[in-house]
Amino acid sequence: MALKETRATSAMAAVLVLTGVLWYLRDPSWLASYSSGFHPWQIASDGRPYRWTKGHASFFVPSDARRITVPLRSVNETPQDWPVTATITIDDRVVDRVTFRDEDWHELSIRLPGNATRHVRRVDITVDRVRSRVRGIQAATVEVSR
Helix, strand or coil: CHHHHHHHHHHHHHHHHHHHHHHHHHCCHHHHHCEEEECCCEECCCCCEEEEEEEEEEEEEECCCCEEEEEEECCCCCHHHCCEEEEEEECCEEEEEEEECCCCCEEEEEECCCCCCCCEEEEEEEECCCEHHHECCEEECCEEEC
């Protein structure tokens, strides 16, 4: 009888530990500084720091942010590379779609949807094509407004 109680207690403890781990992984604090799908930082001729995206890039912003400004531009190697379209999503919802027809910086000002349930929001940039060395578009430093 004691063996059955020990197994039941162990199973219950395992379920509680697993629940705690899954709860933590749902909204870990380290996500705020995490990004993926970007090449290393570089400096543009105008002194602006930027990173090339790959075909799909993601970063996170605090959930209490009300607006973000995302500077983007496309620099193409040949005339056949035009136009390039980028889709921006926040938490898997499309918030903007931009078609680049020139090499100017485009400052996208995006109002974040309300009612966030986590500490951070995921912002994704997906481009419809990449060029040599798996380069999509250039993304400069994002400004967050609360």
